[in-house]
Amino acid sequence: MKDLHDRLTAANPILENDLGDTAASPRAETLLLRILAEPPEPRSRVRSPQARTSRWAIPAVALAVVAVVLWDTLVPDSIPRQRYVTSGPAYAVLMAAAQESEATNTGRFWHTQGEIGQTLYRDHRGHRYMLFASYPTESWYPTDRRDGEGVVSYDTGRTRLRPVSAADAAAYRADGSPQPNENSDPDFGIQIPDMPDGPELAGNTIYEGDPARLPTDPARLRMAMLTWMRDHDAMPAHPDVWLFREGAKLLNADSRPLTPPVRAAVYRMLAGLPGVRSLGRVRDPLGRPALGVAMTEHTSALGTLEWQLLIHPSSDFLMATRVVVIRHGAMNPKAAPGTIQYLDLRRTAGWTDTPPEHPLPGATRH
Structure with a gap:
């Protein structure tokens, strides 16, 4: 086995101790297991022609493994090309927000206040209804370590439950108007799940790369995000929709806010995506005037959804991100068109030099 490992390592420097992560694909893993299953070659001074044949069988398969590993390493899945949009009403709104982002000055803290919410579906003892559950959030992120560590607060203890329709309200009252409860037993109340990062659909993992390393060019930013997904999970089934909603999450970042140049690049990347309209x-859920842009996503779990970004008319402030049901799916069969599936609402979001009322954890100055 050691001789085999040495030969593989010599043939391909990528291979690590104990063959580490050489199985870069199912095919490579199968070939590798085939090699490891080979019986050790008997050490005999006299070899028959058959023995000489088997002597070269292992290196031949080993070379196949090396070839597959090198192919997966040097020729990864390609990033799909994009047809860039360069005009239109949505393009103008997003490009204006990008210009406002570039003109923004940072401060000691990035501070946000708002609320997040989602529609819950309940079926308890024959009572079926929908509730919209929302709770307040607040975040502080310092740019200087002396000001402490960033904090994000999700105050689920102040969750509000609102029936979606009049019929839901009647069914809710008939069920005893249960309140939020951390106990999973439905007889004790309604359990409030963690706010998901959007529809949890196969092949649409969230982007978790480092925002500080994102490029400031929108085309390179798109490439960086898709490359990260390809290398850490899989290429999204619908890259443009994925970029739209993951870009919105970057703009809404609580604990890792974007620098103004990267924020501007995200807006420009969104502006160039086909399908944005x-x-x-419009007005946001608080009644404030806003400019809206949207993109449609088709899913099997939650049906057809419309991702909406509501942007302040004269700044880069993303006031709200909401997901509206156009046609229900398997997981939300009672959702009527127009139902808000998810909501991320910001009352305020921006840079400030004014510290929070209470020092952040680890702060060494006030």
Whole structure:
């Protein structure tokens, strides 16, 4: 076995101790297991022609493993090309937000206040209804370590439950108007699940790369995000929709805010995505005027969804991100068109030099 390992390592420096992560694909792993299953070669001074044949069988398969590993390493899945949009109402809204981002000055703290919410579906003792559950959030992120560590607060203890429709309200009252409860037993109340990072669909993992390492060019930013996904999980089934909603999450970042140049690049990347359309002048859930842009996503679990970004008319402030049901799916069969599946609402978000009322954990100055 040691001789085999030495030969593989000499043929391909990528291989690590004990063959580490050489199985870069199912095929490579199969070939590797085949090699490891070979019986050790008998050490005999006299070899028959058959023995000489088997002597070269292992290196031949080993070379196949090396070839597969090198192919997977040097020729990874390609990033799909994109047809870039360069005009239109949605393009104008997002490019204006990008310009506002570039003109923004940072401060000692990135501070946000708002609320997040989602629609819950309950079936308890024959009572079936939908509730919209929301709770307040607040975050502080310092740019200087002397100001402490960033904190994000999700105050689920102040969760509000609101029936979605009049019929839901009647069914909710008939069920005893249960309140939030951490106990999973439905007889004790309604369990509030963690706010998901959007629809949890196969092949649509969230982006978890380092925002500080993202490029400031929108084309390179797109490439960086998709490359990260390819290398850490899999290429999204619908890259443009994935970039739209993951870009919105970057703009809404609580604990790792974007620098103004990267924030501007995200807005420009969104502006160039095919399928983004304008909603015109709208109002956010708090009644504030906003400019809306949206993109449609088709899913099997939650049906057809519309991702909406509501942007302040004269700044880069992303006031709200909401996901509206256009057509229900398997996981939300009672959702009527227009139902808000998810909501991330910001009352305020921006840079400030004013510290929080209470020092952040680890702060050495006030």
